[in-house]
């Protein structure tokens with residue numbers, strides 16, 4: 779069996795927490811308590827849990843829903859198509875939807891989530907990712923809120939997995 783490389787810490791959990799608090803301070807004034815925070819499962823779960831609690835500390839108690847999408851499987855590169863495993867639980871028609879994800883890379887996952895929210899009749903769609911990786915070409919839509927511009931490395935931790943493993947690492951690490 780091939781050796782798994784040791785994760786190298788790029789962003790320690792103290793920095794993760796600082797960035798989440800900063801994002802919440804930017805997002806709270808442009809949302810309301812009817813806003814539906816919609817996490818992209820699975821990887822976005824850790825970030826969404828932290829961000830919604832950071833918003834609550836600022837008095838902003840958003841609603842919560844989820845979309846279960848996947849495009850990477852157990853690989854380190856996008857399959858180039860998005861599989862939708864589960865839709866929103868409740869209707870989003872007429873609501874502001876704040877889509878939350880851990881990382882923005884090819885941009886395909888976020889674009890599909892925005893498409894689904896608009897198709898569901900959302901009145902306004904905002905997007906927020908914890909990490910944005912560099913990409914040589916323009917990606918549409920760029921997220922409205924970005925926590926951290928990450929280097930072009932394969933990331934694990936804070937929801938980001940390697941074939942289903944390492945999501946629970948509290949730091950964000952490189953595994954390459």
Ligand SMILES: O=P(O)(O)OC[C@H]1O[C@H](OP(=O)(O)OP(=O)(O)O)[C@H](O)[C@@H]1O
Pocket residue numbers: 818819820821822847848849850851856879880881882883884885886887888938939
């Ligand atoms: O910008 P993109 O190239 O689309 O990449 C970003 C997506 O990749 C990961 O999801 P993945 O498909 O690996 O599923 P997961 O959430 O189960 O990890 C991550 O959680 C993002 O949703």
Ligand SMILES: Nc1nc2[nH]cnc2c(=O)[nH]1
Pocket residue numbers: 850881882883884911931932933934938939940
């Ligand atoms: N785990 C992981 N998933 C991703 N999906 C898109 N980019 C990445 C990445 O760098 N790491």
